Amino acid sequence: MARRDVPAAPRVIHVDRREANALEVGEDLYLFLEASDSVLVPARCPHRGGPLHLATMEHGAQGAVLVCPWHGTNVPLRALVRRAVATVQSGDRVRAVLDAPGGAEIVARHIPVHVATDGTCAGNCPGGHQKGSPRS
Amino acid sequence: MSGPVDSLAPPVPPPAPPLARPLAPPPAPIDAWLREYATHELFQRNDTDLALDNPYRRALPVPPVPPVPPVPPMPQDAPADDPATADLETYLTSDEALFANRVLLTIYERDFVLLPRAEFAAKHADFAAYYGAELTGRGDQIRPHLEARLFGPLERSIQVSGEWTFERFRAYYEDFVAGYHAEEHGAVTTRVTTLPDPRRALQFYLIQAACDFLVESSAMGRNALGNFGPVQSELFKVIIDECGYGVDRTRHSTLFQRVLESVGLDSTPHSYWGYYLPSTLYTANYYNYIARNHARIFRYLGALLHVESCFRLTCRQMAAMMQAVEGPGATVDYFTEHVHIDNHHSRMALESIIRPAIAQYGSWALEEVLRGFEESRTVGDLHTHGLARQLAWMAALQDGSALEAPGPRHVLHRGTLAAGSASNFFVAASERSVRVRRGAMTVEAAFGCERALPEGATMRVPAGVTFKLRSEIGAAYEVAHGAP
Numbered sequence: 001m002a003r004r005d006v007p008a009a010p011r012v013i014h015v016d017r018r019e020a021n022a023l024e025v026g027e028d029l030y031l032f033l034e035a036s037d038s039v040l041v042p043a044r045c046p047h048r049g050g051p052l053h054l055a056t057m058e059h060g061a062q063g064a065v066l067v068c069p070w071h072g073t074n075v076p077l078r079a080l081v082r083r084a085v086a087t088v089q090s091g092d093r094v095r096a097v098l099d100a101p102g103g104a105e106i107v108a109r110h111i112p113v114h115v116a117t118d119g120t121c122a123g124n125c126p127g128g129h130q131k132g133s134p135r136s
Numbered sequence: 137m138s139g140p141v142d143s144l145a146p147p148v149p150p151p152a153p154p155l156a157r158p159l160a161p162p163p164a165p166i167d168a169w170l171r172e173y174a175t176h177e178l179f180q181r182n183d184t185d186l187a188l189d190n191p192y193r194r195a196l197p198v199p200p201v202p203p204v205p206p207v208p209p210m211p212q213d214a215p216a217d218d219p220a221t222a223d224l225e226t227y228l229t230s231d232e233a234l235f236a237n238r239v240l241l242t243i244y245e246r247d248f249v250l251l252p253r254a255e256f257a258a259k260h261a262d263f264a265a266y267y268g269a270e271l272t273g274r275g276d277q278i279r280p281h282l283e284a285r286l287f288g289p290l291e292r293s294i295q296v297s298g299e300w301t302f303e304r305f306r307a308y309y310e311d312f313v314a315g316y317h318a319e320e321h322g323a324v325t326t327r328v329t330t331l332p333d334p335r336r337a338l339q340f341y342l343i344q345a346a347c348d349f350l351v352e353s354s355a356m357g358r359n360a361l362g363n364f365g366p367v368q369s370e371l372f373k374v375i376i377d378e379c380g381y382g383v384d385r386t387r388h389s390t391l392f393q394r395v396l397e398s399v400g401l402d403s404t405p406h407s408y409w410g411y412y413l414p415s416t417l418y419t420a421n422y423y424n425y426i427a428r429n430h431a432r433i434f435r436y437l438g439a440l441l442h443v444e445s446c447f448r449l450t451c452r453q454m455a456a457m458m459q460a461v462e463g464p465g466a467t468v469d470y471f472t473e474h475v476h477i478d479n480h481h482s483r484m485a486l487e488s489i490i491r492p493a494i495a496q497y498g499s500w501a502l503e504e505v506l507r508g509f510e511e512s513r514t515v516g517d518l519h520t521h522g523l524a525r526q527l528a529w530m531a532a533l534q535d536g537s538a539l540e541a542p543g544p545r546h547v548l549h550r551g552t553l554a555a556g557s558a559s560n561f562f563v564a565a566s567e568r569s570v571r572v573r574r575g576a577m578t579v580e581a582a583f584g585c586e587r588a589l590p591e592g593a594t595m596r597v598p599a600g601v602t603f604k605l606r607s608e609i610g611a612a613y614e615v616a617h618g619a620p
Contacts, residue, residue, distance in 0.1 A: 009307075010303055010304045010306075010307035010308075011307065012307055012308055012311035037295060037297075038295040038296070038297045039297045039298070040297070040298065084297055084298040084299070085298045086297075086298035086299055086300040086301075086304045087295075087296070087297050087298050088294065088295070088296050088297075088308070088506050088507075088510055089294065089295040089296075089297075090293060090294050090510045090513070090514055091293055091514075095308060095311070096298075097300075097304040097305075097307050097308050099304075
């Protein structure tokens, strides 16, 4: 649990991208946007904190948007990218620098992500599909 | 339709850093230009692979067209000549990469003033050709294509994203320093001391270091000129330290000359040109690459911080290596000087150079600093891996464990050596087996580190190392896959 009396300070987290696609920071969740890239975005809906890793994807006038499963809020991907965490990736190794509340537990792990797009997998889903293959 | 997947979405990728875009495919003449450049009279090799006190004569043997193997190539022999797709480290262990790095360093160092110590009149024609219009013009045409080949994969291997601030960068840097103990490099310097012939191993190590240390600060000196205010002045303080404040006997390259001489090596730049590993040349080229194009000035500052922060530790290991091999009276001034001064240089680089540069030039500059730091880290790792591989190979050569029983092999190449001749240095892209079919020859892994092979002998050469063959009486040999 984060201690509110300890101010947020930059903390460096090492992530192996072969093993993790998300960071849990206390009660917050951050997700790597692409299976092989370093863009790490907040995965809580800015409306009421809904779980964007369970969102559906649509394409509209705003470009790609995530539709939050709680209230249907459209969250433009580019807005998430603007709030991306500072990261640097070299090969499979990512170093992320988060201004985390003091004492907040930070865990890098792999979580299943639930996105509706065109009926194909966007990565290594639990069903073991290859990227781009039809989902069953 | 929806289901669990691994990432949020396939978004529009973030824009590539302006300097990370690969060049367009080279025009057709590039290979012809390379061949023309490398076959200039100045760059013809001699069998010794030495160029004593003549920094203009640098052998640039063009790698042969891969011979058509008599059997279908094995998967591990897929050509490693496409750095856009090949793993960078794999690419660096290829004849093509050795050649490209030799040519590129030759081109870069035409920007440096290099003069022989003696007999200049006899070398004046070489001097004039090296700095002349013909090689300069062709070199300038070739250089961008070699840079794209060699450094495009490095640039593409690193991504910077999110909002960086100086305080976040400082946290990242402090995390690096706290976790950096130079274990890999320490294993290399320890290995030097434990080889059957540690003196030869030490000479090998120092020859690789000499590639950069004898022209130390020359690449960074490219950034001394111009007008960029206080950052320029602070950077210049580091440069004048490297130059010994104008006192020749304290100039860092002078100190390193004494180190070389103390172990019986020639101390003029690039005397052992033919003995450099591809990873050694790549390292020297990298710092020229980021310093020569001033659009990479901030990347250079990040690389400078990385090097200064690591060198104070690795120099301590090098001093210990020298003393373990040469005894307590070993010449270690070069190393102890860096253990001391680089504490100051790393602090100066962070607080007096990078911090004000970011404050003045903004977040783009910071992203470049980060990129330079990470690139330098990757290049340093590649360099250390190259040393470790070659030392393991030298140990196997010295203790005889590289000798193996002959057996059925897929032969890749058959060749002959005339009496009194020597081959180029090869790079073993994957494990190889060398068998003497007729006559006798000597395998050389590093300067003075060699083993005689009589007729019928077979030697295993591990992947990623360099070696050359020579014969006093003439020999026929074959190079085969390492595995039956």
